[in-house]
């Protein structure tokens with residue numbers, strides 16, 4: 001049964017790539033419930049299905065009819081493209097390769113996320129983007145282009161861009177993979193602080209054992225199966 005605070009509720013989810021003879025099942029009967037404000041880390045071997053699950057939850061690929069994948073009470077199994085577009089508005093995304101636009105400055109990259117969703121004036125958008133960059137410690141780099149920023153700084157711009165709309169859910173795929181250990185630590189600490197302040201829920205896929213302690217809960221994916229019963233609570 002779904003609890004009232006469940007932000008993400010997954011029951012008996014399967015996923016297949018390809019068709020006919022070439023069809024391959026990559027997710028097997030996945031069950032997962034994530035509550036408001038939780039930080040959940042998903043870990044597990046390469047190729048086990050973590051990114052597939054993250055992109056399904058994020059509405060970045062279509063979940064096939066069968067089980068149930070509810071995000072903010074909306075069923076995404078069998079959802080059409082328009083429904084997925086709407087569902088994506090509640091999310092902020094942070095990927096390994098930050099995906100900044102190289103032709104835009106830091107503040108322009110962050111502002112772009114606001115342009116998609118809001119009816120703010122240009123002035124308001126710039127103010128909010130500058131505030132967000134200030135929060136991630138880049139108030140002095142507003143007009144820098146990505147090529148003139150370090151890896152950690154670029155990832156912080158990506159965090160500012162993901163959080164500037166106050167998303168209810170942040171989905172992060174290997175956000176520290178390209179960073180040295182100090183920058184990686186800074187980036188996840190920042191995600192944790194901002195998420196707690198804004199009350200958003202984080203699902204983070206990582207191989208990086210150094211950051212596991214930011215999680216309220218760790219779930220493990222292997223061969224397309226998600227292990228919930230080995231859930232570790234690091235809160236206490």
Ligand SMILES: Nc1ncnc2c1ncn2[C@@H]1O[C@H](COP(=O)(O)OP(=O)(O)OP(=O)(O)O)[C@@H](O)[C@H]1O
Nearest residue numbers: 017018026044045046047048049050051052053221
């Ligand atoms: N678009 C696709 N078409 C066919 N197979 C795919 C596709 N995307 C992923 N796969 C396969 O699905 C399986 C799960 O991949 P996925 O990327 O979800 O794993 P992962 O756990 O995120 O791995 P990694 O940690 O290396 O990123 C793999 O066997 C992969 O080859």
